[in-house]
Amino acid sequence: MSNHGYDDITAEWVEHVAVGGAVLGGGGGGSLDEGIEFGHLAVEYGDPEIVPISELDPTEVVLTVSGVGAPAATESHVRPADYVRAVELAVDRLDARGTTVGALMTNEMGGFAAVNGLLQSAVTGLPLVDATCNGRAHPTGPMGSIGLSEDEVVLQVGVGGEPGSERHHELLVEAQLGSAASTIRQTAEAAGGLVAVARNPVSADYAASNAAVTVYDQAEAVGRAVRTAAxxxxxxxxxxxxxxxxxxxxxxxxxxxxxxxxxxxxxxxxxxxxxxxxxxxxxxxxxxxxxxxxxxxxxxxxxxxxxxxxxxxxxxxxxxxxxxxxxxxxxxxxxGMHRPELFEPVEEAVGEPVIEYAFEE
Structure with a gap:
């Protein structure tokens, strides 16, 4: 199936992929209930499309979509429209420079993340590629930046917070990757805990070599295992x-x-x-x-x-x-999973050795 793209994305497929994504989220990756609702909305709205990355012209630009924030945050307020808005702001900024976005890519697997991008695809007409920054969920932006270096200048957009309140933010930042990622994270905190994000435009050629390619079949198989078990x-x-x-x-x-x-x-x-x-x-x-x-x-x-x-x-x-x-x-x-230095913040956060186990020779 993944060789030919996903021509007919159904509500059942969305449910399998969201549940499988939640398993692959490894404890993170966003809310499963919100993911199913978001995926259903995309299918009801229009025709989201998923294509193999090999179908894109190698020079076409792929834009990553994600949600950034703390899953347990109780004050967060991000609407489906905010995910679309983040993409539109990034596409407009790139368009103003003569760079056309050819496709979208979700940043990870998770209950929400696995179906993130479907609504943006349905609304904008841009296809999603059958790839992610990682075929599991990960905590930091740099881990999901498919090998871009910390000092590479990137474009990132964050949108979220209750509309009409002081918490509502629309932020477009162009900065070195590490700085841009931390600015988006701070914006998520200021918005109540979560923002919808569009970020890190790269060529399809770069994405094909550095992203996790063909991920939806695994998510669907895992979700099917859960949903059909006795x-x-x-x-x-x-x-x-x-x-x-x-x-x-x-x-x-x-x-x-x-x-x-x-x-x-x-x-x-x-x-x-x-x-x-x-x-x-x-x-x-x-x-x-x-x-x-x-x-x-x-x-x-x-x-x-x-x-x-x-x-x-x-x-x-x-x-x-x-x-x-x-x-x-x-x-x-x-x-992003093959660079030991990106795992140093993990050790600081959880107070346990990680690098020596994750990168055993």
Missing amino acids: DGATAVDDVANVLDGEVAVTGTVESWALETTGGFDVGTVTVDGHELTFWNEYMTLDRDGERLATFPDLITTLDAETGEPISTAELSEGQSVSVVVAPASSLALGA
């Missing part, structure tokens, strides 16, 4: 099988602590003696001092009763969950 235990096992992973533990959430700081959710979870840390997404899984999985390996939590994915922001003590892990090699990863 019960939670079957769903959990099927997801592990689809991802060549394993069920690390099924048990009760004994403790869960989350703090929203700097535009991120950071915290810890304990499930039957297994300790997890997260920074939006799960970063580490340990048992009795032994490291079982480390980001960018996929560490994801599913409701043990229903098999539905549960994000780090949605967990609560006493819940019965299964922790599924899959090796990074099972995932489509972009160039």
Whole structure:
């Protein structure tokens, strides 16, 4: 299917991809309920289109779309129109310089992220490419910048916050990548916790070489496994099988602590003696001092009763969950996952060694 693009994007396909995306989000990647609603809206509005990146002229410009912010933020207010607005502001700015945008690309997988771009495609007529910056969710902008260097000057647009209030922001920034990403993150905080983003225009040729290519089939397969399973235990096992992973533990959430700081959710979870840390997404899984999985390996939590994915922001003590892990090699990863220096902020955030495990020789 992915060889020919997705000609007929249905409500059922949206639901499979959003659920699979939520699993691949690894605890992050946005709200699944909002993702399904957003995807349905796109299908009702028009005809969103997904094409293989190989179908684009190599010189055509691909623009990444994302949401930036803390999933647990309670004051956030981003409308579907804001996602479209961010794209339009970026397209207009580039157009003024004689650069035409040829396609869009979502930045990661997640309950919302996996379907982000569909509405923008339906409204603008620009196709989405069957690629993402990463075929899983990741916490920082630089990780999702497909290998662009921190000092490369990029264009980023953020839109969000309650309309008509002091929290509403429309920001267009052109700066070095690291600075632009932190400016967008600060804007998300000022807007109440979240902004819709369009950013980092690159050539299709560059995207093809540095992005995670062909991602929707995997998301759909994972989502289908969850949604067609007879019960939670079957769903959990099927997801592990689809991802060549394993069920690390099924048990009760004994403790869960989350703090929203700097535009991120950071915290810890304990499930039957297994300790997890997260920074939006799960970063580490340990048992009795032994490291079982480390980001960018996929560490994801599913409701043990229903098999539905549960994000780090949605967990609560006493819940019965299964922790599924899959090796990074099972995932489509972009160039941002292959640079150890981009993992230094992870270690600072969660206070655990990450680089030595993620980049074992």
